[in-house]
Amino acid sequence: MTSTRTPAAAGPWADRVDAVDWAGVRGELDSYGCALTGPLLSPGEAADIAALYPEVSRFRSTVDMARYRFGEGQYRYFAEPFPDPVVALKQALYPRLLPIARDWWARLGREAPWPDTLDEWLAMCHAAGQTRSTPILLRYGPGDWNALHRDLYGELVFPLQVVINLNDPGVDHTGGEFLVYEQRPRAQSRATATLIPHGHGLVFTTRDRPVRSARGWSAAPVRHGVSVIRSGRRFTLGLVFHDAT
Template identity: 70%
Template sequence: MTETTTRLGGPVADRVARGDWTTLAGELDEHGHALTGQLLTPAECRGIAALYDRSDRFRSTVDMARHRFGSGQYRYFTHDLPDLVQELREAFYPCLLPIARDWAARLGKPAPWPDSLNEWLHLCHEAGQDKSAQILLRYGPGDWNALHRDVFGDMVFPLQVVIGLDAPGVDFTGGEFLMTEQRPRAQSRGSSTTLPRGHGLIFTTRDRPVATRRGWSNGPMRHGVSTVRSGRRHTLGLVFHDAA
């Protein structure tokens, strides 16, 4: 696979804001996930991926095979996030917030998310979810991630983002991002996405509104990663609620 690189400039917040958010919102409505344009340069991706070996930047490491989550490892950052990771999280929140509130309205659910990310995280901490949930994942040959949801308590933001840090077809093969959706009174539907380096995939944390003859219904979704066949795959996970 040949990697294409867009010339990027300006702060990360501007790169996120320049996305076609009307189209992204439509794709999230239709599929529960949406691929962004390029957000990070190859050098920025390499810089974040290289942090994986800096144990001082992380609060814990999870061996997926040990917990029967799959195979491979991921690490949770401390609250002292790298600048780029912090900037990405703060840039995405206001763009995702209108979608989250719209989904809650359709489903007749509360929308507890305030205008600022800091206010929302304060509410998470008051509820006992006070650990960083930002994730750096590393997969090697044969590694995979079981279908799951990143829900760590009652305080949940309905959307999250994963950013590819290595080039598919160049640095690794396999390792597609997987999603399954449990449809009302029907068989589940699956999808796979190849995540280009520096691009983000916005996806449903737990469920999304699905139109039915009786109105709006919850469409539960799970995500995972297919088996990496060769090379090494790193991704950055941005979660907009903290963990218990």
């Protein structure tokens, strides 16, 4: 179940991306900074990806979150060749997320740097020195959690990313809600918690997003994290659309 970085999006994963209510996703992102997609991976596909975690050779690096005070738990960055679903989902999701990203930057009076295809965008990242792969497989056990943070990795940033729950909440784990924390201009900060269903995706804000203010549109900084796992084990797949320095 492996592939190179950039084949055309195909197969069941692209079909599932096409079946997403993208108008609904856009509305939820505008309201809350995050939105569920519906199923992107079958239970079997999710289990296959989670089962890769012990295969250290499949990853370029491992991060112990406690060591860096990122929380508790561990995650690994995939090395190439990536699993087929990772490649196909990124290729299929990028053109769906791109209009939202460009619209957000237009509201904020910013020039949108993202080209029409993921391949062109990753080539821009590499030319800027961001050459390290960023698909992430995260593993949490009882008591583990992820501190509020942003996945920036360099100067070039895509403003949306996707996380997929590889386990069945309430069955495989309790706790582990995905958290989005937004600092709203001249207002109290707001947190949104989402329990992501098995195999479903959540689109969320990478760094900041436009919100209405007295002056029109303002950029609201956003961070994300994961609440404490109370029992069981939780694996998630993170799809970031820019590479790292």
